[in-house]
Amino acid sequence: MDEGVLPPKLLTRLSKAADLVRGHDFIQVFSHYDADGISAAAIVAKALLRDGRDFRVTLFTTLDDDSMSVIRDTDADCIVVTDLGASYIKEFDAMACDVIVLDHHTVIDDAERICYVNPHLHGMDGMVAGCGATMAFLFAIALDEGNWDLVQVAFAGIAGDRQHVNGLTGLNVHLLEEGVDRGHLEAAEGSLIPPGGLRDNLLTSSEPYISGVSGDEAGVLALLAEAGADPAGS
Ligand SMILES: [Mn+2]
Known part of the structure; x- marks a missing residue:
């Protein structure tokens, strides 16, 4: 990763997330049932598959007390939560297993124990500067730089979350520039209509x-x- 562009504290959290996952053979992934959440889950699933780890993906239409009790009851030793989680950080902190939350929704609390990655924690507006798929993608390349091709899936999430509408900003610009440089993306002029x-x-x-x-x-x-x-x- 280009360390000149991404905040060092964000990079630290991403490497910690990658290290946590490397300590487990099976990872349970929870994500949001929308375009961004499904793209984020696809990126994490592909990265785990390439890394030789078993996983299961579960999608929720919303994260509420009911879905939190499903998460709490999971028998996995490591869970990765994408495009969800910001509103339940305290509850995740209280869980015994290894937890990684890759979200972009408005931060209420920072985590104390679990590994929490969110652009809002680094002075960026997660509503426009990076979505669930962006955060999942940054995690995937922290796990293995060979995952840069998954930037194409990240852009499905970025467009699905409407983060491109007023022009890309923040982390999404980094994904576009590097994705183009590495030959995985092509920028084209014209209308999305x-x-x-x-x-x-x-x-x-x-x-x-x-x-x-x-x-x-x-x-x-x-x-x-x-x-x-x-x-x-x-
Ligand atoms: Mn999202």
Whole structure:
């Protein structure tokens, strides 16, 4: 990793996370059931697979008292939590097993015992400067520099968490620049709106998703007719 770009204290936490994982044959991964959480889990799973470790991934739609009791009841000696955890740091600190939390949500408390990695702890806004997949990716390259190719998966999470919308900042810029330099990413000019006419864009859009229009050909035609637009949608 380029130590000139990433805060040294962040790097220390990432190496500690990698060391903790190296001490276990089996790791239980918990992550968030959204684009960022699934990308983060995929990055950690791939890194563990490459490192020859067994693992299981469990996704939660939200981290609440119910999912915390599932986590507490897990029989694993090492758990990795991605894209979740910031609101339950004290509870994770009280667990007996090795815990690594790689999150980007607003920090309430710093951890005392467990290994906690979050951009907010290093003066960066985790809402825009690094998402769950960013943190999972930084962990993956702390485990092995050979994991730089997983930066492609990290960008699925960054886009899924809408962190690219106003331009990349913070840790995400580091991922882009290094990813391009290392030949894993390509920066292209242009719009994220897919090419094609209005009709196709309305039909295929999931952002925004318009109920009764998106994915619904008859709905698209009805909307275009209502708006007095050309049904060919050009
Ligand atoms: Mn996220």
